[in-house]
Amino acid sequence: xxxxxxxxxxxxxxxxxxxxxxxxxxxxxxxxxxxxxxxxxxxxxxxxxxxxxxxxxxxxxxxxxxxxxxxxxxxxxxxxxxxxxxxxxxxxxxxxxxxxxxxxxxxxxxxxxxxxxxxxxxxxxxxxxxxxxxxxxxxxxxxxxxxxxxxxxxxxxxxxxxxxxxxxxxxxxxxxxxxxxxxxxxxxxxxxxxxxxxxxxxxxxxxxxxxxxxxxxxxxxxxxxxxxxxxxxxxxxxxxxxxxxxxxxxxxxxxxxxxxxxxxxxxxxx
Numbered sequence: 285x286x287x288x289x290x291x292x293x294x295x296x297x298x299x300x301x302x303x304x305x306x307x308x309x310x311x312x313x314x315x316x317x318x319x320x321x322x323x324x325x326x327x328x329x330x331x332x333x334x335x336x337x338x339x340x341x342x343x344x345x346x347x348x349x350x351x352x353x354x355x356x357x358x359x360x361x362x363x364x365x366x367x368x369x370x371x372x373x374x375x376x377x378x379x380x381x382x383x384x385x386x387x388x389x390x391x392x393x394x395x396x397x398x399x400x401x402x403x404x405x406x407x408x409x410x411x412x413x414x415x416x417x418x419x420x421x422x423x424x425x426x427x428x429x430x431x432x433x434x435x436x437x438x439x440x441x442x443x444x445x446x447x448x449x450x451x452x453x454x455x456x457x458x459x460x461x462x463x464x465x466x467x468x469x470x471x472x473x474x475x476x477x478x479x480x481x482x483x484x485x486x487x488x489x490x491x492x493x494x495x496x497x498x499x500x501x502x503x504x505x506x507x508x509x510x511x512x513x514x515x516x517x518x519x520x521x522x523x524x525x526x527x528x529x530x531x532x533x534x535x536x537x538x539x540x541x542x543x544x545x546x547x548x549x550x551x552x553x554x
Contacts, residue, residue, distance in 0.1 A: 291533035291541050294323075295522065301328040303472040303503050304380065309348050309358035318344040320527035322358070326472060331494065331504040333518030333535070335511075337548050341527040342507045343385070346476055350382045351375045363471060379471035383461040385480055385507075389450045396445040399432040399464045428467075435463040439493060455482040462493065466502075473497075475506045479513050491517055515539060523547065 302325040309322045319341045326332045336342050347353040349360050351372040359368045362378040372382075390398045436442040439459045444452065452460065458478055465473050475494075479487040487510070494517060498504060508514040514521065515535040523530045523538060525547040531538060538544055 290537040291531045293531060295325065295529040296520065296532045297323060297325055299325045299327045302326055303328045303363060304349060304505065305361045306345070306349050307359050309345065309360070310356045311344055311348055311353055312356055317527050319348065319355075322524070322528050324522055324529060324532075326503060326505050328471070328503050329498075329501065330520070331498050331506065331518045333514040333521040334505060334507045334524060335509070335514060335521060336524035336530070340524040340547075342524050343476065344527075345524065346382065346474060346507060350380065350474060376468060376470075380474065381465045381468045381470040381472070382474035383458075383465055383476055383478065385476040387457045387461045389452060389457060391450060393449045394446050395441070395449050395452065395460060396429070396432045396436060398449045398460060399435060399467050400428055401464065431467060432463075435466055439463050440489070455486045458482055458486075458490065459493075462490070466497070470502065472503045472505065475504060475508075477507055477509060479508065479510050487513060511539070 304324070304326040306325075307323045309319050311318045322341065322345055324334075324345070334342055334345070344353065348355050348358075351367070351370050351374065354369050359366060360375075361367060362375060362380045365378050367375045367378055390401075433442065433445060436445050439462060441456060441459050441463075444456065449457075449460070462473075462475075462478070478490055478494075482490065491513060494504060494506075504517075506514060506518060519534050520532050521535050521538045522532045523541075523544050530547055531541055531543055533541070
């Protein structure tokens with residue numbers, strides 16, 4: 285079978301067990317069409333890559349499926365639950381968490397405290413249990429602190445636990461973002477350019493962590509411009525161009541596909 289035949293023209297839909305299903309998503313900003321009838325499915329247990337040239341609509345698609353933008357048309361479901369138009373925290377409750385390309389450094393927090401905003405639906409989020417169930421709140425806080433320290437140790441930044449989060453480098457913040465996402469115990473983790481601005485040694489370490497988490501059952505959808513990084517990790521890879529899915533397939537077949545080369549180079553391939 286040729287590599288060309290392995291690549292689907294447009295998205296591969298009807299997958300056996302999709303964690304995320306987005307159908308016919310459209311988003312316009314004035315006269316600009318950011319996504320145009322974009323559909324994707326992320327199969328449970330995969331590391332799925334989302335690539336495309338600048339302006340292809342990748343970040344807009346991420347914002348649509350995670351609730352930061354409301355689609356003009358189309359639908360989004362997570363674990364079989366329709367989450368179209370829901371707020372980010374409501375979508376997170378269904379098991380999908382995202383990170384950001386440029387994570388903010390929390391002011392006035394230690395690194396460990398920055399992880400404590402990760403868990404969802406904690407008893408202490410409401411003021412009433414502070415008076416009616418103080419022991420439960422205290423137990424949850426203690427458990428969350430222990431979990432946060434374990435996450436920091438896992439990602440080899442345990443020694444930074446008590447440092448101000450504002451003192452971290454960009455690469456260290458990428459690790460903190462990954463750890464914070466895992467604090468929410470997601471089924472699907474969306475990573476937006478996890479190695480942008482990260483040195484090669486740390487990028488390799490991040491790739492290893494993602495592979496380990498995937499082996500433990502975490503599904504990933506990753507936007508990334510670093511082709512070596514995404515080609516190492518992801519299968520399948522979805523290519524977005526001009527707001528819609530151009531092709532989808534295994535990494536090596538996608539890399540050599542003429543349509544993908546044309547999209548990146550802006551003209552016919554030689």
